[in-house]
Amino acid sequence: MDLIDTHQHLILRDRIGYAWTQDLPALATGDFTRADYAGLTAGKGVIGTVFMETGVDDADYQAEARMVAGMVGTDGMLGQIASIRPEWDDGFDGWLEEAAGLNTVGFRRILHVVPDDVSQSETFRRNLRKIGMAGFSFDLNFLARQLIPIGAALVRACPDQSYILDHCGVPDVAAGAFDEWARGIDVMAAFPNIVVKFSGITTYCAPGTASVALLQPYVDHLLRAFGPDRMLWGGDWPVVNLGAGLPGWIDMTRALLAGLSADEQFAIGQGTARRVYRLG
Template sequence: MDLIDTHQHLILRDRIGYAWTAEFPILSGDFTREDYAGLVAGKGIVGTIFMETGVDDADYQAEARMVAGMVGSVVGGVPMLGQIASIRPEHDEGFDPWLEEAAGLDTVGFRRILHVVPDDVSLTDTFRRNLRKIGRAGFPFDLNFLARQLIPIGVPLIRACPDQPYVLDHCGVPDVAAGAFDEWAKGIDAIAGFDNVVVKFSGITTYCAPGTASVDLLRPYADHLLNRFGPNRMLWGGDWPVVNLGAGLPAWIDMARALLAGLSPDEQHAIGQGTARRVYGV
């Protein structure tokens, strides 16, 4: 099962600010494309899509401009196929010019991390009006919600903007460490009911208690996603280097393969790269 990594971050501190990483010593220093290529050598990664890294507000546009110079190039045998750029739908000022500029920066999608802002940010008319512009421009929008936000925040947003394609990041952020399966599963059931949403099979080891991530622990979550979304509405992501807070990238690749091993070759291909190519147009 060859993989397109739809969630590759980079940390390049000489050019961009990453204040959020200060509380995570394991994320100190730089994380480059060369580092990434070394980790995935021989792991079947056929390409990556850069995912905006939650950089300091003053730098999110600079990050996208910087990454645009990387898209199309190959490092260590791994090509970068496109980028998912950060955007601020909650603000009218500057939104339209940035949407237009970013569309020319090899952007294949947009994201605004919503679990780090007040819950009501995505409930405003401004946010929803601008989100619809993203859909009309032909781009998917990656959703970052905590499990507790899926029904009260995620469902109303998706319902209010029904023509917008969505990608639900990080399996809907289940609190695996707390064993909060039922709350998460109800949220997944609600989100999966919308045909314009696919789910990203990524990030889940980060939500396990330290040192506990395993195939057996994660299998109920993977099976629930497969049952509710199906392989044609799932795509894989590595979430490097944030995945270092969990199992690390090589181990997550191995776990993902094991969790999906029972699927047919066509189903594995869909999750590994087919859905990514369709949704992001790479």
């Protein structure tokens, strides 16, 4: 099963600020570069990547996208998902227009690290609709507890938009909170314009516990709710270092999906990504 990694981060501290990493020892120092990524994925069947904005400091999110634009088309990078701030009217239209010319295939605003009401404002929703009208997808980051009251409400308010629900909907695997997460997944999967990103889940396990046996029930539920044609794969490196690590996650992915047909594995590995992010 060849893979397009739809969630490749980079950390380049000499150019961009990453304050969120300060409290995470595994990520707090040093750079995480394309050369590092290439070493970790060599021989692992990763045939292309899509850069995912790295949650950089507010002052740097546009600089990050401009920097990455020059990397797209080299070393297998197929496009980028750029950061955007729909809650801000000031400069929004100008950034949407500029970013559209930066090899951008979609946009993201991380919503589980801001107050719950950010995505509930009319400003946010009006600007999100503009992203859809411009023909771009929007990656959603919500905690499991936010899926029904906040995530579903946003999708209902902005229905003419293609969405990707990142990191399997962020189940609290460590706490064993399967039922709340599963209810939220079922509600989100009922919207035909949402696909789910098969990524990040090992990070939500208790340290050292991520395993195929532990995660298989979560994966099986995603497959029942969304189906392979509405799932796409992401590595989430280097954040995945907090879980199984990238090589371990790739191996675990193949084990978790081993019972699927070749066509179903193709859909999750690259087919859905090509369709949703318009990768050709």
